[in-house]
Structures are given as structure tokens and as C-alpha cells.
Amino acid sequence: MSQTSLTRFLIEAQRAGQLNPELRLLIEVVARACKRISVAVGKGALGGVLGDAVAGDGGDSINVQGEAQKKLDVLSNEILLEANAWGGHLAACASEEMDHCQPIPDAFPRGNYLLVFDPLDGSSNIDVNVSVGTIFSVLRARDDGPAEDAHFLQAGSEQVAAGYCIYGPSTMLVLTVGHGTHAFTLDREQGSFVLTRRDIQVPVATKEFAINMSNQRHWDAPMQAYVSDLLAGREGPRGKDFNMRWVASMVADVHRILTRGGIFIYPWDRKDPSKPGKLRLMYEANPMSMLIEQAGGAATDGRRRILDIEPGELHQRVPVFLGSREEVEAATRYHLEHDARG
Numbered sequence: 085m086s087q088t089s090l091t092r093f094l095i096e097a098q099r100a101g102q103l104n105p106e107l108r109l110l111i112e113v114v115a116r117a118c119k120r121i122s123v124a125v126g127k128g129a130l131g132g133v134l135g136d137a138v139a140g141d142g143g144d145s146i147n148v149q150g151e152a153q154k155k156l157d158v159l160s161n162e163i164l165l166e167a168n169a170w171g172g173h174l175a176a177c178a179s180e181e182m183d184h185c186q187p188i189p190d191a192f193p194r195g196n197y198l199l200v201f202d203p204l205d206g207s208s209n210i211d212v213n214v215s216v217g218t219i220f221s222v223l224r225a226r227d228d229g230p231a232e233d234a235h236f237l238q239a240g241s242e243q244v245a246a247g248y249c250i251y252g253p254s255t256m257l258v259l260t261v262g263h264g265t266h267a268f269t270l271d272r273e274q275g276s277f278v279l280t281r282r283d284i285q286v287p288v289a290t291k292e293f294a295i296n297m298s299n300q301r302h303w304d305a306p307m308q309a310y311v312s313d314l315l316a317g318r319e320g321p322r323g324k325d326f327n328m329r330w331v332a333s334m335v336a337d338v339h340r341i342l343t344r345g346g347i348f349i350y351p352w353d354r355k356d357p358s359k360p361g362k363l364r365l366m367y368e369a370n371p372m373s374m375l376i377e378q379a380g381g382a383a384t385d386g387r388r389r390i391l392d393i394e395p396g397e398l399h400q401r402v403p404v405f406l407g408s409r410e411e412v413e414a415a416t417r418y419h420l421e422h423d424a425r426g
């Protein structure tokens with residue numbers, strides 16, 4: 085049996101009425117940009133891409149989140165912007181690394197979609213040679229004038245495609261256009277993504293959770309109760325022993341969950357009570373939630389479905405609980421029952 089390339093997969097999906105030619109070509113552009121990022125990540129110290137980015141004044145380069153940018157954050161952002169400017173399928177791009185969206189310049193052809201991305205997820209892992217990735221989400225553009233930030237403020241359920249590319253021991257693109265979640269592995273010799281897992285299904289139940297435990301003292305009561313019951317193991321109310329993993333690259337943690345199940349949690353915490361969470365709704369939580377739901381899993385903010393949240397701003401943050409359906413439902417129940425008790 086011959087291999088199914090990403091191109092062939094997308095053409096077949098188009099023939100099946102799952103996406104139109106413009107969206108197909110847009111995904112191909114994003115996949116090509118990810119290949120370029122994969123090459124840059126793979127060069128590591130040899131490519132001069134490790135370390136912090138430097139601002140024009142010689143100081144630290146800081147993004148809109150107030151976080152220091154790595155050289156690879158900036159480079160990956162530029163690669164995605166440049167590839168898509170020429171693509172002709174977008175009205176605008178928005179990114180973790182840019183304060184506001186960037187409409188496609190007048191000199192370039194304008195398309196009917198909006199692309200929002202986290203160009204390099206897991207930045208703290210770049211310099212230690214641990215898996216990082218790119219996360220992206222595609223929304224429909226509006227046709228009432230030039231694209232602006234407000235046009236991106238659509239609930240995650242409006243996404244027409246979502247995916248990530250993980251730069252690990254192998255480079256993999258994981259994609260949904262709303263008809264299942266599928267994984268493609270980069271054949272480095274051929275330079276093409278090859279379908280290696282069709283219709284991924286996240287196991288319904290799990291014995292593995294992913295959380296940054298160092299934040300425990302800052303969590304609220306339902307989180308404390310939920311995790312303490314996990315840690316109580318077989319003798320506790322959950323009646324089973326749980327294992328824990330935390331890569332600190334959302335792409336890597338979600339990839340593991342898509343592969344063998346689990347629950348990924350980044351809850352609200354008291355470290356900075358003004359922030360509703362650490363992760364960003366538009367380019368981390370929404371695309372990952374669509375991928376997980378399309379694979380039979382669930383994703384909530386502890387109380388409601390993430391994909392139903394109406395965003396109020398481009399860089400909005402949100403608590404995230406996603407993965408194996410029964411475990412996400414259990415974690416959500418702890419929060420809802422706590423609220424009901426008052």
C-alpha cells in the first residue's frame with residue numbers, strides 16, 4: 085500500500101466535501117512553514133538560534149504577554165508570517181508574539197480566513213533540547229472591511245481547522261478540519277508529511293495526569309481536593325494509583341495524551357489573581373480543545389466547555405482541563421459541586 089501524504093489526504097478530504105480548495109492550500113502553507121521551523125529547531129546550537137532574542141535597544145525582547153522572547157519565538161513567528169503573506173488565503177494573522185493582528189498587506193492577495201498561532205510553544209524547553217511545537221487555529225474572516233483584532237474574537241466552536249506541529253525526536257503535524265484528528269510524520273528524506281495515524285481516539289479513562297505541581301499552594305479549594313484525591317491513589321476515593329508527567333511544552337503534553345490518554349491541567353492560581361489562567365484561549369486552548377474533542381476527548385475551563393467561551397480579547401487567558409473524557413468530567417465535577425455548595 086502506498087503512503088498517504090498530507091497533500092493526498094487533503095485532496096481526498098476536499099473530494100469528500102470536508103474542506104474547500106482555499107482551506108486546503110492554506111493548511112499546505114502552514115505545513116510548509118512548520119517544515120522550515122523544524123529545520124531551524126533541529127539545527128540547535130549549530131544554527132545560532134538558541135538563547136534570548138535581543139531588542140532594538142540591546143535589552144531583552146519582551147512580547148505582549150510580558151514574557152522574554154527567545155530567538156526561536158521571533159524566527160518562527162517571522163517564518164509563519166512570511167509564508168502566509170504570499171499564500172493568498174488569509175485576511176490576517178495574529179500571534180502570541182504580536183500585540184495586534186497583522187492584516188495581509190495590500191500588495192498581497194487577500195483570502196477568506198484568519199490564522200492565529202503560537203509560533204513556538206514550550207519556549208523554556210528550547211535551550212535544553214526538549215520537544216517544542218507550533219499551535220495554530222483557522223477562523224473565517226469577515227468581509228466588512230480590513231481585518232482587525234475584533235474579527236478574531238470568535239468562540240472555538242467556530243474554528244474551521246486546528247492543529248499543531250511537534251518538533252521532537254520526529255516532527256509530526258496533528259490536524260483536524262472538523263472530521264476527526266489525524267497525525268502526519270515528517271519524512272525528512274522526502275520532505276513530506278506522511279499520514280501515520282488516522283482518526284486518533286483518546287482513551288476514555290486514564291491513570292495519568294499532567295500538571296505543574298509546584299503551583300499547588302496557589303490553587304483554589306476544588307483543585308486542592310481533586311489533586312489530593314488523585315495522589316491518594318488506590319486507597320483514596322478514586323480507587324486507583326495515578327502517574328504524573330509534566331513536559332512544560334503544551335504540545336508535548338497534549339501529544340502524549342492523544343497517544344495514550346491522560347488529563348492536562350493548567351488551572352487558575354493565586355500567584356497573579358488578575359490572570360484567569362496561564363494559557364491563552366485563542367492560540368493554545370481553542371485549537372488543542374478542538375483536536376482533543378475531535379479525538380473523542382473533552383476540554384473545559386473547570387466549569388464550562390472551552391469551545392463555547394466567547395472571547396473578549398485576542399490574548400485572553402483561560403484555565404485548561406483537557407484529555408480523557410471521564411477524567412475531565414471528574415475534574416469538572418469537583419469544581420461544579422464546590423460552586424453548588426457555595
Ligand SMILES: O=P(O)(O)OC[C@H]1O[C@](O)(COP(=O)(O)O)[C@@H](O)[C@@H]1O
Nearest residue numbers: 202204205206207208296332333334
Ligand atoms: O512553566 P510552566 O508554568 O509549567 O508552564 C508551562 C506551560 O507554559 C507554556 O510553555 C506556554 O507556552 P509558550 O512557550 O508559548 O509561552 C505551555 O506550553 C506549557 O504548558
Ligand SMILES: [Mg+2]
Nearest residue numbers: 202205206368
Ligand atoms: Mg504556548
Ligand SMILES: [Mg+2]
Nearest residue numbers: 180202204205
Ligand atoms: Mg509560544
